[in-house]
Amino acid sequence: MKLNFQKLLDAIFKIRTIWIAIFLPALILGIFFFGITLNNVFTETYDIERFTNAKQTIRSPITIENEQETERKTRETVQAVEDRYLISEEVTHEQVGYVEEIFDAIEKLENELVDPDETSNDGAPVALTNQDNLIRLKEILSQEIVENVNDSLFLKLMEIPVEEREEGKKVFLASMTDVLENGVRTENKNSRINVVKESVKYTTLDQELINALEELSEFAIVENSFYDAEKTMEARKEAGNSVDPVLINAGEIIVREGQTITNEVYEKLKLVGLLNNERNIFPVVGLAILIFMIVSVITYEMKILHKKNKLDKGKVLSILLVSMIVVSLMKVVSLYTTQTNQLFFIVPVATGVLLLKLLINERLAIVMATLYAIIGSIIFNSQIPGALNVEAGIYFFFSQIAGIIFLRNVKDRFAIVKSGLGMSLANILTVLLFVFLSFEKYSLLDLLIYSGYGVASAFLSAVLTIGLLSYFESGLGILSDVKLLQLSSPNQPLLKKILTEAPGTYHHSIMVANLSETACEAIGANGLLARVGAYYHDIGKTIRPHYFIENQLAIKNPHDVMSPRQSAEIIINHPYDGAELLKKHKLPKEIIDIAMQHHGTTLLKYFYYKEKETNKNVKEEDYRYPGPKPKTKEAAIICICDSVEAAVRSLKEPTEEKIEEIVSSIVNDRLMDGQLDECPLTLKEVKIIHQIICETLKGIFHSRIQYPIKEAK
Structure with missing residues (x-):
């Protein structure tokens, strides 16, 4: 019983030791990470009333569809679609046929100058009068023509010489056909008639013929375009589907300082959650989950070191301090970074992994390089909840991995400088990667500036590593290979x-x-x-x-x-x-x-x-x-x-x-x-x-x- 009790005490002491050596430092690190990145996901809310002036420029923290505005835009687009009409070719051909029939009938009557049934006293044929010709003309014309065309128009046309009448026929039919083929609706019938009248008015025809043709256009031009409900609905549906959603993009300015908070602006602020404190809890929960996952990985790595008897107080403190230094450097630089000035290229992020490789081992350095890159993608997200700066994350990852790879055969501190040269090359290649993948056009000056940032980042990483290494070695009692070589x-x-x-x-x-x-x-x-x-x-x-x-x-x-x-x-x-x-x-x-x-x-x-x-x-x-x-x-x-x-x-x-x-x-x-x-x-x-x-x-x-x-x- 005594032996079992002693084993229990040893187990409890071991658990307490692991808690103090691993879990407590990891918890402290998690709290630090959470505090540093909180404002990158936590949206500030405002107590704003309508029709007041904005005290500051407010940007959207998220990308979201403005459904009300999308609906309004769709409605306007659908309403702007004109009614669709079906042009009847039958009506067009019929009206053209009527006009041709009139001219053909008059031409036929002119070939019959005398009345075949009557002769004079001397036996000569009797010439037909205009009235007789009109009667005969009406007898051979279609009922539709007779009912809708005045007799005076027939008489005018019959009095026109054949050659001139034939020329007028060609001009009239061409203009009439063009108008009918374009469609004539009830509401534009008069205007289309006037088009025909204008087309014959300014010709070289005889004025009498022009007047007759203008009068004829009243009969010839009729409604031949009819409303097509099916095509109209189809066109409106297609127009509605073509409307792109109206988005409020993350980072978009909703209202500038000094502008009036109109109803429209107020609704936008409400839509993106800047007036609702309750919505802020979700990004915070997401951040907490991410930090928990990061800390879990760090805890696992520290536990491996503990099992190998390679984890002591100095190494635990070095992981804490190095992580805090690296994340703090990223946070400070992010405060001066804008969308047009990508200063994350200059962050000496590789300092941390170089120190960890020298002070502890390469495996931990690689793991931490990945975690630092993830945290960096959050810190440089322009404080837009839900957004990650993938470019910053990729850049940080390759910069750190290059530092670890090129830090080989450590014989003296100059090896760190050689690693810095390798990091410079990797940083420049990563900058070129972003330039060639981007749709934006970068000038040569921008390329040189960003490449210079990459070289500066590598140089600063090497210098800071050399400067901080001795403090970690002496202050935390960690024995690195560089220190051993010195000894x-x-x-x-x-x-x-x-x-x-x-x-x-x-x-x-x-x-x-x-x-x-x-x-x-x-x-x-x-x-x-x-x-x-x-x-x-x-x-x-x-x-x-x-x-x-x-x-x-x-x-x-x-x-x-x-x-x-x-x-x-x-x-x-x-x-x-x-x-x-x-x-x-x-x-x-x-x-x-x-x-x-x-x-x-x-x-x-x-x-x-x-x-x-x-x-x-x-x-x-x-x-x-x-x-x-x-x-x-x-x-x-x-x-x-x-x-x-x-x-x-x-x-x-x-x-x-x-x-x-x-x-x-x-x-x-x-x-x-x-x-x-x-x-x-x-x-x-x-x-x-x-x-x-x-x-x-x-x-x-x-x-x-x-x-x-x-x-x-």
Whole structure:
């Protein structure tokens, strides 16, 4: 029962630790993101009355259809459609036939100049009078003509000479046909008659004929265009469907400062939700969901680091601070960005991912690059709820990814500058991408300005990364590769101290560093950390350098005149003397831990067995290092390589068999003694380490040709 209770307490403590280490920082970051982006989705509402003057220019926060205005525009368009009429070809042909019939009948009568039934006293034929001709004409004409044409018109036409009448016929029929084919409606009949009259009035015909033709037009021009309800409805329907919806676009000015709030303006403000506080809750809910998803991804990544024992207070704070810096930079620039001045191109957004890659790892940097791009697309949305600036998001993403890709082989801070050059190229290409995809015409000057913004963004990202990196390293205690490379420089004061005061120890440390780095890289551990840690692991020997055999060149061993207990005390203290010295010089905690842990709680066998020769009651714990045991893979590997290097170096004739025997003996001793119990090394990794150390030592201590010695004569 007690054991179960203890497990429960351990589980609760672990949960609390995870909450403090991961969930609480993620929550703080989520609140920060939400606060920064809130005004980009939260629409300000106004308390406005009709017929007052606007105190400021108000823009639409959304794109929405003005249904009332669309309906009005559709109604006006439909009403503007004219009635459709059907022109009757039958009526046209009939009227043309009537006119031709009149002229043809008159021409026929003129061929019959005498009455065939009557003769004079002398037997000569009697000529017909006009009245007789009129009677005969009416007898052969259609009833429609006779009923609607005056006799006087017939008489006038009969009195016109044949040639002139024929010419008048051609002119009249041409004008009449044209008018009828264009359609004659009841309401425009008179005007169409006048068209015919005008067409004959200004000809060279005889005035009598003109008058007759003008009179004839009253009969000839009749209604032949009739209202077509079906075609009219079809035309109106088509016109109504062709009307585009009237939209109020996001960002469109609804009313300018000082203008009167008319009914129309008031309805627009109401439609887009600027008078309704309740509508603001929906964009806020959407933003909260997005921020929750972003924070969930960050939490997941931090949990992965936590499982790998790579998440500490400094790294958590670095994620918080870097994220806040990047998002704040975007927010500040967005305050000065307009639709015509796209300043997001100049934001040094890659600063954050460069720092995260240097301080933590590349995976987290790539994930955060994506999240920063999403947040940037919100921040640069011109404060239009529901809108995302896709251009800004794409630009930020590729700029950051380019920075991560080009930041390779970090040997010094100049590598960051090289990464800046790669980012410049990526930024310029992204700007060109937008230019070529856009329908807008960009001038050469605009292209140069935006490209310059991209180069400036890359340059500022590199400069800020270089400037901020040292503050994160020192302020948060984070050990980056750049810092490790600096510490590995032979010009470092402590390394100079080892070289000048304990040269043997310096050489030993270099050998241990080579072995440790190779072994670490073979199992995926931090080889650079192991190398630098090995450089400093024996710094404590500089306190009393001559008490260590590698520094006893041409001098008597002081341990020969000391008791085993005194000698052991001096030897055992060197890891802790070194740790104090490293703390004094403010070296990173990881290096200090390696110096303290590189002997673990191993037994100082030489002096223990020497003491045991004279004192059978000697206690083993008096000759053991106090620890702690190695906690990391790097410290454990250095612990092994430190003993292996010293042991192999002591061999007078190192052979492959002897090297393998010594390495196996030391590795097995560390395992059996429990020195590797607290580090995350697996047995498979230990086997790989054993193999790599043997191969490296065989390469160092390979056999050489024995050159003959020239005998003196």
